[in-house]
Amino acid sequence: MLFGRFSGFGFIGRTLAGAEVYVMPGPFERADRLKEALLTLAARWRADS
Numbered sequence: 001m002l003f004g005r006f007s008g009f010g011f012i013g014r015t016l017a018g019a020e021v022y023v024m025p026g027p028f029e030r031a032d033r034l035k036e037a038l039l040t041l042a043a044r045w046r047a048d049s
Contacts, residue, residue, distance in 0.1 A: 010037045011044070020044075 002021075006012065009023040022041060025034045 010040060 002016075006023045009025045009029070011020050011022050014021045025037050029037075
């Protein structure tokens with residue numbers, strides 16, 4: 001887990017220890033953008049399982 005400021009959220013095109021970095025949306029993100037980001041994460045999780 002990393003803490004700090006990141007520009008945007010979702011998969012950010014960086015890796016750490018061989019894994020893609022995913023930045024969670026902030027607590028006040030718009031619901032439509034939050035839903036899309038989490039659906040993308042869920043799809044990637046299923047594809048890699």
